[in-house]
Amino acid sequence: xxxxxxxxxxxxxxxxxxxxxxxxxxxxxxxxxxxxxxxxxxxxxxxxxxxxxxxxxxxxxxxxxxxxxxxxxxxxxxxxxxxxxxxxxxxxxxxxxxxxxxxxxxxxxxxxxxxxxxxxxxxxxxxxxxxxxxxxxxxxxxxxxxxxxxxxxxxxxxxxxxxxxxxxxxxxxxxxxxxxxxxxxxxxxxxxxxxxxxxxxxxxxxxxxxxxxxxxxxxxxxxxxxxxxxxxxxxxxxxxxxxxxxxxxxxxxxxxxxxxxxxxxxxxxxxxxxxxxxxxxxxxxxxxxxxxxxxxxxxxxxxxxxxxxxxxxxxxxxxxxxxxxxxxxxxxxxxxxxxxxxxxxxxxxxxxxxxxxxxxxxxxxxxxxxxxxxxxxxxxxxxxxxxxxxxxxxxxxxxxxxxxxxxxxxxxxxxxxxxxxxxxxxxxxxxxxxxxxxxxxxxxxxxxxxxxxxxxxxxxxxxxxxxxxxxxxxxxxxxxxxxxxxxxxxxxxxxxxxxxxxxxx
Amino acid sequence: xxxxxxxxxxxxxxxxxxxxxxxxxxxxxxxxxxxxxxxxxxxxxxxxxxxxxxxxxxxxxxxxxxxxxxxxxxxxxxxxxxxxxxxxxxxxxxxxxxxxxxxxxxxxxxxxxxxxxxxxxxxxxxxxxxxxxxxxxxxxxxxxxxxxxxxxxxxxxxxxxxxxxxxxxxxxxxxxxxxxxxxxxxxxxxxxxxxxxxxxxxxxxxxxxxxxxxxxxxxxxxxxxxxxxxxxxxxxxxxxxxxxxxxxxxx
Ligand SMILES: Nc1ncnc2c1ncn2[C@@H]1O[C@H](COP(=O)(O)OP(=O)(O)O)[C@@H](O)[C@H]1O
Ligand SMILES: [Mg+2]
Numbered sequence: 001x002x003x004x005x006x007x008x009x010x011x012x013x014x015x016x017x018x019x020x021x022x023x024x025x026x027x028x029x030x031x032x033x034x035x036x037x038x039x040x041x042x043x044x045x046x047x048x049x050x051x052x053x054x055x056x057x058x059x060x061x062x063x064x065x066x067x068x069x070x071x072x073x074x075x076x077x078x079x080x081x082x083x084x085x086x087x088x089x090x091x092x093x094x095x096x097x098x099x100x101x102x103x104x105x106x107x108x109x110x111x112x113x114x115x116x117x118x119x120x121x122x123x124x125x126x127x128x129x130x131x132x133x134x135x136x137x138x139x140x141x142x143x144x145x146x147x148x149x150x151x152x153x154x155x156x157x158x159x160x161x162x163x164x165x166x167x168x169x170x171x172x173x174x175x176x177x178x179x180x181x182x183x184x185x186x187x188x189x190x191x192x193x194x195x196x197x198x199x200x201x202x203x204x205x206x207x208x209x210x211x212x213x214x215x216x217x218x219x220x221x222x223x224x225x226x227x228x229x230x231x232x233x234x235x236x237x238x239x240x241x242x243x244x245x246x247x248x249x250x251x252x253x254x255x256x257x258x259x260x261x262x263x264x265x266x267x268x269x270x271x272x273x274x275x276x277x278x279x280x281x282x283x284x285x286x287x288x289x290x291x292x293x294x295x296x297x298x299x300x301x302x303x304x305x306x307x308x309x310x311x312x313x314x315x316x317x318x319x320x321x322x323x324x325x326x327x328x329x330x331x332x333x334x335x336x337x338x339x340x341x342x343x344x345x346x347x348x349x350x351x352x353x354x355x356x357x358x359x360x361x362x363x364x365x366x367x368x369x370x371x372x373x374x375x376x377x378x379x380x381x382x383x384x385x386x387x388x389x390x391x392x393x394x395x396x397x398x399x400x401x402x403x404x405x406x407x408x409x410x411x412x413x414x415x416x417x418x419x420x421x422x423x424x425x426x427x428x429x430x431x432x433x434x435x436x437x438x439x440x441x442x443x444x445x446x447x448x449x450x451x452x453x454x455x456x457x458x459x460x461x462x463x464x465x466x467x468x469x470x471x472x473x474x475x476x477x478x479x480x481x482x483x484x485x486x487x488x489x490x491x492x493x494x495x496x497x498x499x500x501x502x503x504x505x
Numbered sequence: 506x507x508x509x510x511x512x513x514x515x516x517x518x519x520x521x522x523x524x525x526x527x528x529x530x531x532x533x534x535x536x537x538x539x540x541x542x543x544x545x546x547x548x549x550x551x552x553x554x555x556x557x558x559x560x561x562x563x564x565x566x567x568x569x570x571x572x573x574x575x576x577x578x579x580x581x582x583x584x585x586x587x588x589x590x591x592x593x594x595x596x597x598x599x600x601x602x603x604x605x606x607x608x609x610x611x612x613x614x615x616x617x618x619x620x621x622x623x624x625x626x627x628x629x630x631x632x633x634x635x636x637x638x639x640x641x642x643x644x645x646x647x648x649x650x651x652x653x654x655x656x657x658x659x660x661x662x663x664x665x666x667x668x669x670x671x672x673x674x675x676x677x678x679x680x681x682x683x684x685x686x687x688x689x690x691x692x693x694x695x696x697x698x699x700x701x702x703x704x705x706x707x708x709x710x711x712x713x714x715x716x717x718x719x720x721x722x723x724x725x726x727x728x729x730x731x732x733x734x735x736x737x738x739x740x741x742x743x744x745x746x747x748x749x750x751x752x753x754x755x756x
Contacts, residue, residue, distance in 0.1 A: 460556075
């Protein structure tokens with residue numbers, strides 16, 4: 001059999017059931033009744049003990065949502081979602097809201113341990129100095145044990161615990177769940193919530209504004225460099241339950257923060273909805289680095305089940321010389337609809353988008369970014385690497401625009417796609433629009449196949465086929481991997497290897 | 506060590522037969538030179554030895570240490586000790602040469618049930634091997650073969666060969682693209698590896714290489730067959746008189 005044919009045949013036998021996080025946990029939950037109505041929103045708001053302005057905000061969003069239509073422009077196909085057939089709130093009975101580590105249900109701690117995030121050990125381990133850490137040693141394979149990452153653990157609709165809060169507070173950094181922030185820091189939340197993604201932004205963002213349950217809140221005050229990596233880990237566990245994450249990150253003048261989110265879900269036959277809104281605000285000279293390792297359950301070999309990941313992420317470079325950088329490694333979800341964007345409002349501000357999107361099996365990815373240049377001398381950079389295997393469809397959709405007043409706006413875009421086998425598809429949909437004649441936009445795009453020559457060469461050195469493919473793919477995505485916080489780069493590389501398992505045999 | 510018996514092989518895509526009843530035996534410790542005009546099937550033979558799937562063996566067998574290797578995939582053949590220094594080494598963008606060496610060495614160790622190399626030991630080996638080939642360590646930080654000159658690629662092949670310590674080394678036109686100094690360095694590298702338990706198949710067009718790597722036997726390949734075998738004097742004869750005489754004799 002010729003090599004190419006062989007690869008294709010093996011791809012047909014594809015098996016994406018390599019998902020390691022597909023276990024589910026039996027845990028007693030407190031749920032809202034199924035479906036969506038004003039009463040359900042009141043229920044959620046009451047559960048979270050919210051002030052009345054928050055409830056009003058939600059209700060207004062809900063009323064607007066009722067008038068909206070689901071968007072259809074993305075290159076993704078799925079049966080119509082019955083929004084009345086979803087639970088909008090589910091919280092573990094034992095730990096219905098954020099608490100301190102000692103109060104968290106041990107069963108929940110076990111879940112996170114199984115996911116590789118030993119919350120309890122985290123703070124203990126942080127105190128233990130590493131002895132002979134030579135710079136040549138491999139980075140630890142569990143970054144959550146490094147003592148350099150604070151974690152907010154969100155389980156279905158609630159944050160169950162946030163680690164290192166005290167240490168961070170000493171530096172003036174607020175890191176807590178959004179629910180807690182609404183109660184404890186209402187002035188900050190009211191000032192910034194919805195200021196980047198208005199409640200009316202789009203169908204899913206509006207839905208999220210009405211029913212959002214939990215997510216993280218980060219506030220880094222003027223001049224502070226956040227002393228550790230912040231991270232939120234989202235776990236969807238409960239059946240038929242949507243997760244409506246809401247995250248808000250604010251970096252005041254001259255502040256710096258690096259934040260990472262991770263996520264997993266049980267393996268189930270039905271599809272589940274994760275509709276998130278993430279807002280970032282960077283004031284003068286501030287910098288926010290936001291990284292995602294998205295590993296939601298992708299569905300099985302026949303394309304059954306998996307998460308619908310419909311996400312609105314936007315950063316506002318509100319201040320002069322501010323900088324927002326998005327880095328994403330997308331390997332999971334049945335459907336991904338996600339365009340982390342930057343509004344370059346401040347003069348001399350800059351935005352970056354580095355993306356790796358791996359699709360296998362029947363996954364559908366429609367992802368990319370928007371760079372909206374409003375201020376003078378603003379610059380943006382887009383590096384997107386799409387890898388499609390199996391029967392998957394992988395679309396990069398990007399928009400770069402320069403406003404009339406955005407003199408000297410600059411953008412560089414590079415989108416590369418790599419195909420494994422010939423049943424999959426890669427598509428690039430760039431929109432560019434410059435209303436200012438001094439704007440300079442550069443766009444490069446390539447599509448290639450993993451060459452049999454390369455694979456043969458690598459295998460000739462004793463590297464088995466799957467490892468050979470993973471090595472070549474990891475070389476292909478190197479420019480983006482380098483953008484991840486060092487601690488997470490190794491994990492991301494491994495994840496890419498695992499996601500492509502079964503793509504060749 | 507290597508016995509190729511009445512080997513027939515064709516291109517899978519279009520069925521063209523390239524190797525047509527080839528016989529060749531190479532003993533442990535032997536250096537066998539394969540010569541022959543362009544297009545006679547030398548590279549194809551090297552690919553088939555290494556297990557490339559574009560070719561299909563229709564008849565005959567390849568025995569390596571008495572065992573047929575036809576059912577083994579390229580990685581399995583490599584870990585069993587077969588190494589091919591490519592005529593045209595592939596570029597692997599984004600994969601630092603050093604990283605590639607580490608993965609290859611450790612995969613082979615894993616297949617043999619050995620522990621991965623500790624980083625200091627790995628570095629020591631790479632530094633020594635690179636120094637012996639006059640290779641700059643800075644080059645090893647670059648992606649494998651990407652932007653390497655022809656000569657650098659060939660050196661990188663020999664570097665890999667040194668580090669992987671194979672038992673059967675197939676060198677496909679390693680001399681092409683090398684200047685005299687580089688040829689000397691590469692040949693010294695190969696000679697240093699000559700050992701009683703290691704065999705070499707040195708494919709070349711020119712006598713030039715064989716002045717540095719002196720072969721124990723010389724075989725002329727033409728239209729997919731070995732048409733003449735002899736000792737090193739055969740190479741000198743070919744250099745002086747060309748292939749026409751030998752081809753005429755065989756016809
Ligand atoms: N994969 C292939 N597809 C088409 N033709 C091939 C292929 N491999 C080898 N050939 C042909 O087989 C013959 C032998 O090629 P090769 O082994 O490269 O010769 P050499 O190395 O002796 O110069 C040539 O005519 C070449 O074009
Ligand atoms: Mg050749």
